[in-house]
Amino acid sequence: MLIVGELINASRKLVQTAIKEADSAYIQQVATGQFTAGAHYIDVNAGVFVEEEARYLKWLITQVQQAVDAPCCIDSPDPRAIEAALSAHKGIPMLNSISLEKDRYDVFLPLVAGTDFKVVALCMSDEGMPETAAARLNIADKLINELVKNGIAPANIYVDPLVQPLSTSDTYGREFLQAIEAIMTAYPGVHTICGLSNISYGLPERKLLNRTFGIMAVDRGLDGMITNPLDKEFMAGIIAAEALRGKDEYCRKYLSAYRRKKFEF
Numbered sequence: 001m002l003i004v005g006e007l008i009n010a011s012r013k014l015v016q017t018a019i020k021e022a023d024s025a026y027i028q029q030v031a032t033g034q035f036t037a038g039a040h041y042i043d044v045n046a047g048v049f050v051e052e053e054a055r056y057l058k059w060l061i062t063q064v065q066q067a068v069d070a071p072c073c074i075d076s077p078d079p080r081a082i083e084a085a086l087s088a089h090k091g092i093p094m095l096n097s098i099s100l101e102k103d104r105y106d107v108f109l110p111l112v113a114g115t116d117f118k119v120v121a122l123c124m125s126d127e128g129m130p131e132t133a134a135a136r137l138n139i140a141d142k143l144i145n146e147l148v149k150n151g152i153a154p155a156n157i158y159v160d161p162l163v164q165p166l167s168t169s170d171t172y173g174r175e176f177l178q179a180i181e182a183i184m185t186a187y188p189g190v191h192t193i194c195g196l197s198n199i200s201y202g203l204p205e206r207k208l209l210n211r212t213f214g215i216m217a218v219d220r221g222l223d224g225m226i227t228n229p230l231d232k233e234f235m236a237g238i239i240a241a242e243a244l245r246g247k248d249e250y251c252r253k254y255l256s257a258y259r260r261k262k263f264e265f
């Protein structure tokens with residue numbers, strides 16, 4: 001399971017304040033904590049600062065990579081901000097994200113064509129967010145084929161079928177899970193990724209729903225998550241779920257995590 005640590009996001013008040021005050025120590029502390037807990041990529045998001053987003057993204061990337069030996073997931077709906085932020089990044093980043101929305105697609109595609117960047121591909125088009133597994137698969141098919149045609153290896157494509165709130169439709173959880181399974185079956189070598197927390201929006205005990213939904217998604221083949229790696233119980237659940245699904249040969253990762261006391265909550 002590829003884990004993208006989600007905590008350096010300017011929508012969080014403490015992070016927003018740290019960005020405004022150029023508090024390197026706080027940002028580096030958050031980055032180090034996530035990396036130590038098992039994050040493979042550190043997400044950086046400065047989206048609330050519309051006019052200063054590119055500058056703040058560059059600053060965040062610099063702070064993170066001074067603190068940890070890990071690549072960043074550069075997270076913005078604005079391809080131009082991502083392009084500016086790339087100049088500060090060392091190594092191969094993950095870029096979040098491209099979609100079939102024309103304005104985003106036309107600007108984003110030249111950024112990634114022929115590169116080794118990891119690319120998050122959102123199942124969204126100018127028609128809006130898809131509600132069914134079939135609609136998600138249709139968008140995923142177009143995105144995957146276009147990215148491959150433009151020199152992106154399937155192994156570098158991370159399709160995000162988009163989680164929608166269960167509180168607004170009791171079909172959204174089921175349709176998302178079916179989409180994960182369909183994409184992973186139809187496109188060997190391509191990955192799937194998502195942020196889970198939207199599933200529980202508007203409902204009580206959100207952590208319970210998020211954890212349960214995440215484990216269900218692992219069973220359908222999900223192999224990437226944008227999540228909080230400091231949630232030890234959930235991280236342990238992911239390791240256990242992958243072992244039970246047969247994605248951990250001889251339970252090596254499970255046993256290694258046990259020996260490293262990753263199951264102590």
